[in-house]
Amino acid sequence: MQTTGTPGAAEVACPISPVVDIVFSRWTTPILWTLNEFGRQRFVELERRIATVTPKVLTQRLRQLERDGLITRTYHPEVPPRVEYEISDLGRSLAPLFAHLATWASANLGSVERARHDYDARAPR
Amino acid sequence: MQTTGTPGAAEVACPISPVVDIVFSRWTTPILWTLNEFGRQRFVELERRIATVTPKVLTQRLRQLERDGLITRTYHPEVPPRVEYEISDLGRSLAPLFAHLATWASANLGSVERARHDYDARAPR
């Protein structure tokens, strides 16, 4: 969880905090995006595409996303074992939201960059 | 930052990670939402509305949001000092996105809850 964790006044004050905890916690967007973009994939493929994540952390996040119903995990009892991850319908329902976010980004990330530059110029060190 | 921090393969793999770091890092949604909902406010008012945040952390997040150009800070040199925070035009441009998020939440949070319940029932302990 990245925002407020346990329910409290912040949740009361901000109705979207619960969703943010589910959808935008660490590594969830790269995982969901990769799964949505490249389709059903095995653990190693995800590991390779999201190159900077360690197996331990990747497993943790995949379990969380599976528990939240955003992805599905299919285990094939073979040797060697094969596990496939796929985005669920619920997970796919986030696509328009992510597109909205991408649109905001391309329209406004430049302004954020400029604001940062100006701020740093005004308040040195 | 809550997602991937420094630029790396995850950013390459997921185009929305940079925005997520800016907009959905810890405490930012409660702050932006409160500012957008109740308008221009002083430090104490924010502190009271977002009851679980400490002054140290609130200051940190306000500085970050100010640097990113999402809010403005106005200092009135009086005794006692008065400081007012207000959402900027750039910050306000996030409103439709937040509304989109709220819509997704009301439509799908129930499914997430159910998925969690089912998962926990299947895999006890």
Place this chain on the structure above:
DNA sequence: CAGTATCCTTATGGATACTG
């Protein structure tokens, strides 16, 4: 009022090695 400063606890994630 609007923060800072300091100390401290905890959570998160990385590195590495190992297993069914």
Place this chain on the structure above:
DNA sequence: CAGTATCCATAAGGATACTG
């Protein structure tokens, strides 16, 4: 292959006290 287990470093955040 698909993870687990273990240990460790870092940093994010809380509690508390203090200041211009």
